[in-house]
Amino acid sequence: MQATKIYSFHGGIHPEENKAQSLRLPLGRPSLPSELILPLGQHIGQSSRPLVKVGDKVLKGETIAINNGFLSSFLHASTSGTISAIEERLIAHPSGLSDLCIILAPDGQDTWTTLEPLNDWQTLSKTDVLAYLSEMGIVGMGGAGFPTQVKLQGAHKKPLSHFIINAAECEPYITADDMLMREKALELILGIEILQHLVEADKVVIGIEDNKPAAIDALTSMIKQRDSKVQVAVVPTKYPSGGEKQLIQLLTGKEVPSGQHPADIGILCHNVGTCVAVYDAITFGKPLISRFTTLTGDALKAPQNVEVLLGTPVSHLLEYADSEPKKLSRLIMGGPMMGFTLNSAAVPIVKTSNCILAASKKELPPPAPEQACIRCGMCEQACPASLLPQQLLWFSKSQEFEKAEHHNLFDCIECGACSYVCPSSIPLVQYYRHSKSSIREAREATVKSDLAKQRFEARKARQDAEAAEKEAKRLARQKATPSKAAEKKKAAPAKAAPTVAAAPAATDESKKLKVDLAIGKSKLKKLQKQLLEAQENEHLEEISNLQLQVTEQEKAVALLEEQLAKTAEAAPTAAEAKVPKPAPAPVNDDIKKAKIDLAIAKAAVKKVEKALKKAEEIQAPEIEAIRQQLKEAQQRADELENALVNPATTIPKTETTAQAAPSSVDADMTKKRKIDLAIAKAGVKKAEKNIQLLKEQGKNESEIEASEWPKKLIEAQEKLAVLEAEDTTDTVAKSQAKAEPEMDLANQIKKEKIAVALAKAQINKLNKRLESAPEDADKINQDIAATEQRLQRAEALLATLIHSQTNTQENR
Structure with a gap:
């Protein structure tokens, strides 16, 4: 079998390993605690949704919570017993806050539920196998707990060139994966073969640091026994070679581009613990209810690795490892580089808990006071992601988050190498975490603001539609009133002279129309002002909405002007005889109306010219019809322009005025459809x-x-x-x-x-x-x-x- 070529990556450090302490004793198996605390959020993404209620009796391996979305996972009972509570409890999280947990009181029987292995996984579709792994609650056990089925689905973006098993375990003190490879080498190889069947990569490689000789020998001998195509690549010991992107660079020489994932360049990575969990699920039907965890630190008399049930309180494990409370200075979940301090030992072990470090004050002394940066550049030399930690620090302190993001802040893996080598004791990683959090909060606030704005605009459009509907109904009632008067006038005797009372009625109608017209013009001016402001501020969505409203309001004003003109013309002839004849109406209204008609006609000419130009470009068959329409539109515009120049000439009625006004119902439906x-x-x-x-x-x-x-x-x-x-x-x-x-x-x-x-x-x-x-x-x-x-x-x-x-x- 051809050996894998080993490359290198930028930066890295060599802290004290401190791994021998936890490897002196064999694998331990703690007893059942008095209660198991099972948080619903043991993975990245949405928390699981409970299926049980207080008082329910459950069996070992029984599903007690299901996934609550695409990026979520199932949760199972770690042993048989009774659900004693579903409440907020402290969880293992850097914030030190509590979260919703299912509390399981063991019955001591440890009775398994009926297990259903997936014996025909080789003949089933890959989608069915992934769905089964989802139901088994398997997540990544070496990092943030990314649901395994989601990660495997993302691997099909493009054909895989490499399937990498991460066995580097570069963090000081942690030896859980080392012990797992020694104890379960066969299960690991079989789990890798199952995953290889699903991903179909060209090459399968186990990346492991050279400080694990026993595990390397166990894997090599097992691969030879099975004549497997899996390769073991031994890499030099350097922190953080266990980082996903760094291990990929070590084994393939490829760098994952900024903002992308390994699957985007045809590579998939999984942790050894995940592979063993996949094997147990497929072969025996066992869900993920336990894991290997390292118990180490000077405050423990018996440091060792244990196979522990999920939900076991840390305090129970400290008691199992014979802790010395007087020596205990800091309790850390994870390693000293990327772990976080626990404020309480009552928090439970979860799917991603690979180490409990009970350190003494001498072992992990308090950090030195932060001093001013001396610009030594050591942080840049140590950064495995080839970033500029010093620049990112300044941007973070000054809250220039856009510049920090431009300098690839989110490529930081928070390994702590920069803080480790800093002579000024600056907690660089803490600044970066704060900046990332602030950027994420700003983005979420922007999305929420956009959603609120969308709801507001929809509400405003709905209100405007309702107002337009009321206005249309009112105009319809106004229009119906003159028509009834006209019918009464026709029904009257031919010789009967119209009464003088008709004149005041027409005057009242004219006054009402003038008031409505003034209100309409005021509303139109207000809308035009809002449209101008929106155009200045480049609010695209608001512009389109306001343009629609302005158009509708212009039509309403034009209709009122037309009705007002008709009312003035329809004055009763008898009233003219008995009432002094008023002065002729000024020609200004006719001229204004003629100007409007001319503007509409010219706009129609431009529109047809534009359509003709497009039709000529694509050689459309209807070119001749469009040219004829252009000729008619130009002729109409010329007639209107001549009439406007010579007022004595009768102004031709436009097609719009010649046609009957649409009914109020049609206008209402048209407005509503445009708003929708x-x-x-x-x-x-x-x-x-x-x-x-x-x-x-x-x-x-x-x-x-x-x-x-x-x-x-x-x-x-x-x-x-x-x-x-x-x-x-x-x-x-x-x-x-x-x-x-x-x-x-x-x-x-x-x-x-x-x-x-x-x-x-x-x-x-x-x-x-x-x-x-x-x-x-x-x-x-x-x-x-x-x-x-x-x-x-x-x-x-x-x-x-x-x-x-x-x-x-x-x-x-």
């Missing part, structure tokens, strides 16, 4: 913006899919497509009923052709994704079905539009 369209478009933009924000935060595709935004984006797009289709259908119906210009129909046809092309492209993209990610087949098939429905609707609508266009041209 604006809200749907805002929802699509918001979802796309939040997905982009998650990508900027360094989230991978699986984490982004686990969030709510991809689903919301699809829902918003579907809603938008439906609304646009309804709007297009309504436009076509009105076009047939009112003989609207053919250009609108041509634009709708072009729009639907684009929609059909986009839907087909989306289906092709989803099919390719289905081939590359078969484990997500259910979700992708649902997306394909939804997209095909949109495609069918778009094609049907396109056929209708083309048919309408053909009929219109034949009629002409």
Whole structure:
């Protein structure tokens, strides 16, 4: 078997190992404690959701909590007994805070539940095997506790060149993995082979430091016995060679790019403890309920490694290892470099607890007082991630978080090498942790603010729609009143002269319309001011919403002006005879109206010119129809301009004024549909913006899919497509009923052709994704079905539009 070439990485240190103390005694197995404390958050991601209640009796290995989302895990009873409480308890966390825990009182019987091993794992689909591992509650046991099934799913982004088993265990004092490899070498190799079946990597390598000769011999002999293809690569002892990115660089010579994951460059890493847990689950059906943990430190008389049940209090383990309270100065979970101090020994062992360090004051003295940085550069030389710790320190102190992030703050693995070599005793890692936390909080606040803004805009749009609806109803009632008066006038005898009382009624109606017009103009001015402010501040989503409102308000003002003009013309003739004839109305209103008509006509000319230009670029078949429409629109604009120059000439009525005003119900429905369209478009933009924000935060595709935004984006797009289709259908119906210009129909046809092309492209993209990610087949098939429905609707609508266009041209 060809030996693996060993490379190197930048920086690193050589602290005292202190590993021999815990390897003098054989593996220990502590007795059952009086109670087991099982936190619901023993992994990165969402906490588990309890399945049991107080008073329930459970068996060993029985599921007591299930996963609560994509990035979550199952939890099982470590022994048989009774659920005595579900309450807040102190947990093993740097914050020293409490969290919700399930309290299990053992019955001493240690009775197993019925175990169901996965004997046919080689013939089952990989998705089924991953689902089984999820139900077994297996997480990464060497780091942050990343759910194993999620990590394996991410490994299928691209073919794997290397599957690396992390056995380096570079942290001082910790020997749990060393003891595990000595005791369970066969189980480790078999677990690796199971995982290799799932990931199908080209090369499988166990990376182990050269300070573990017994474990190296055990693995090498077991690999020879089984004639396995797994390789053992012995790397030099240097901290932090056990870091995932550093071990990858040691064994492959490749560096994981900033902001990416090992799977992005075709590499997957797992801890030896995770591999053994996978073997136990697949072969025996045992969930993850125990782990190897190192008990060490000068305050313990019998330091050793133990196989301990999850949920066992640290105080019970200290008693088992014969601790000396008088010598105990600091109690640390993890190693001295990356571990954290425990404020209480009542916290439990969890799935990621690899070491309990009971140190004396002489062993771990209090840190020296922080002094000023002398710019020696030793921190930069020691940093294994090739960062600039000194620069990051200044940015962190001055709270210039953007600059710190620009200098790759989130590439820091918090190994503590920089703090270890700092002659000024500056706790550099603590500053970096604080800066990371502040940046994450700011991002979460931004997302919450965006969501609140979206809710506010939706509420405002809803209120505006309600106000517009009330205004439309009021105008409808106003319009109905003159029509009734006209009917009464027709019903009266032909010779009967109209009464003088009609004049005051018309005057009252005119006054009311003038008041409404003044209110409408005031509201229009206010909206225009808001739109100007939004444009200055570049609030894109608010701009589109305000533009819609301004357009609707302009139409309402124009309608009021038209009604006011009609009311003035409809004054009773009898009133003119008996009442002194008023002075003729000023021509200003007619001129103003003519200017508005001319502006509308010129805008129509520009619109048709633009459409003609686009049609000529793509050689569209309807070019001649568009040219004819341009000619008519230009002629109409010339007539209006001539009439405006020569007031004596009768101003031609515009197509808009010649047509009957739409009913109040149609206007109401049109406004509501436009508002719904604006809200749907805002929802699509918001979802796309939040997905982009998650990508900027360094989230991978699986984490982004686990969030709510991809689903919301699809829902918003579907809603938008439906609304646009309804709007297009309504436009076509009105076009047939009112003989609207053919250009609108041509634009709708072009729009639907684009929609059909986009839907087909989306289906092709989803099919390719289905081939590359078969484990997500259910979700992708649902997306394909939804997209095909949109495609069918778009094609049907396109056929209708083309048919309408053909009929219109034949009629002409």
